[in-house]
Amino acid sequence: ELKVEQNPLFLSMQEGKNYTIYCNYSTTSDRLYWYRQDPGKSLESLFVLLSNGAVKQEGRLMASLDTKARLSTLHITAAVHDLSATYFCAVEETSGSRLTFGEGTQLTVNP
């Protein structure tokens, strides 16, 4: 059974600081996704990572994938308050199959 673990689960950081969220998974995977969720809302797709070494960046967020280590990272650069949300990684074990989600990282960016 595929397991996906995120850490930290809770992250409180100051504006302007950098930090990284880690996502480890237990079996080989075709794809890894990062989502953002605001309270009471649905999931907003941030990144789709399809191959080993993939790196994608959007604004202050950058995601990478190391399929050999079964590890993805979401790096936050110079955090701003608007980034406060819960971030989920999700792994698709084989193409077209279910997504298995991590527990989520609740990020709070303080002024």
Next chain:
Amino acid sequence: ETGVTQSPTHLIKTRGQQVTLRCSSQSGHNTVSWYQQALGQGPQFIFQYYREEENGRGNFPPRFSGLQFPNYSSELNVNALELDDSALYLCASRENWEYEQYFGPGTRLTVT
């Protein structure tokens, strides 16, 4: 091109009742998946439909059932509701197997 829509947005039911949740796929998407997200947790896969056939199921009891219609819209039915069924139910659609799936806004179900 419209996105994924779900109805209703909120629903309150009593334990033991039955509920039907609806999802309209994004135009051109023939695959739909349903997820349950309890408060403070990540979404859990319930099942997936591809061209009206169930082709994957998570660890949910048979009282969770679904349908996909020829227009690729979908329903999630839950019988004999339990308090633990209170959650946000998300559907996601995709075009065939190999494309990214897109999530709807969700239905918040409260069972009292």
